[in-house]
Amino acid sequence: MQKRLKLYIKFVRWFTQEKFSTLNIRPRKVCQVVAPKQPAILQVLPALNSGGVERGTCEIAKTIVDRSWQSYVASTGGGLVNELEKSGTRHVRISTLKSHVLVFYSAWQLYKIIKQCNIDLVHARSRLPAWACYWASKWAKVPMVTTFHGAYGCQNHFKYFYNSVMVKGERVIAPSQFIVDHIKKTYKVPCSKIDLIYRGVDLEQFYPSAVSTHTIKLIRKKWQVQQGEMVFLLPGRFTAIKGHEILLRALAAFKDKNWKLILMGSWYGKEKYFEYIKKVIVDLDLESHVLIEPAQGAVQEAYAAADIVVCPSIKPESFGRTIAEAGAMAKPVITTNIGGGAEIVVSNETGWLVQPNSVDDLRKALGQAFKLEPERLGEIGKAAEERIRKKFTLTAMQSKTIKLYESVLKV
Structure with missing residues (x-):
């Protein structure tokens, strides 16, 4: 041998x-x-x-x-x-x-x-x-x-x-x-x-004041965010398990409201899926609401410029680093009630947990978010930050x- x-x-x-x-x-x-x-x-x-x-x-x-x-x-x-x-x-x-x-x-x-x-x-x-x-x-x-x-x-x-x-x-x-x-x-x-x-999460990199107010204004201007618009961010590579289509179909029910969705991530090697998502955006008549941004190194800036981070994964993941990072930046998170990500968010306290692959359930959570005043969103974000600092550092x-x-x- x-x-x-x-x-x-x-x-x-x-x-x-x-x-x-x-x-x-x-x-x-x-x-x-x-x-x-x-x-x-x-x-x-x-x-x-x-x-x-x-x-x-x-x-x-x-x-x-x-x-x-x-x-x-x-x-x-x-x-x-x-x-x-x-x-x-x-x-x-x-x-x-x-x-x-x-x-x-x-x-x-x-x-x-x-x-x-x-x-x-x-x-x-x-x-x-x-x-x-x-x-x-x-x-x-x-x-x-x-x-x-x-x-x-x-x-x-x-x-x-x-x-x-x-x-x-x-x-x-x-x-x-x-x-x-x-x-x-x-x-x-x-x-x-x-x-x-x-x-x-590295709390020396991810914390609420990590990005200046001036930088946030510049980013929102780049995203063409109008006064009073609520900004949703879905960070992550373009792959079906991230739930891009589910989120788009859920948001299609709110065309009459002021909002902007930022889809931020790499589509390298996933060009076919990327083109499909662009077609879904057109078919749902959401071109004026949705902006696609390539992945960037300073993701803190994207978190800071968003109002709510959405991670509607349709398959369970081992943890949910994006969810934890967003929470550390004091951002409410909407995510699915599966995998490790569900252990980070406390529903109705630090964000919302929804059923995976459910347009209706995600639509309900989005509807609740739209009804909240900025002050209440801030309180939820603060609770998210405190939870990350206690359990996920x-x-x-x-x-x-x-x-x-x-x-x-x-x-």
């Missing part, structure tokens, strides 16, 4: 033309001897582009560095690598982490990193890399933890087996009670192995994750 594995690795090396030296690990600069009681943590994910998983990885990496521990991240690379390295984390590029065929080669590369860099704990954040982490941690005899980032579908036995790697670690992090329940029900994992750690997420690491490592 060992001989076959060596032949397989030899073939993969020839096929990919990737030697261990190309992993950008330089013993003098990266793989320094870890001081006593200073654990080395390796987080592994497919890539470091934009997204909730990637952002969470960077946030935890910074916490590890701030604690004077050794922080490593392995991925295929991406736009967040520079930010990660500036914070003091060592990034290791493994080009095969997205390849199912080369999963054992990825595991071998991770094993080498674990041994050369004296890694104490591996944190897997996605299913395919988790398989590589599983084998590498077994070979190196170091513990592995995972973060269960989504309610992965189990349509057949193969999918169930493929997903099950996310519960093979010593501990499993769930970003919401919804995911905790999903893990227990689907994979029969005991509660003692699951840690509920809500994803958190970045500092809480970071602190609980470090405590979990310490528990596993017994330090």
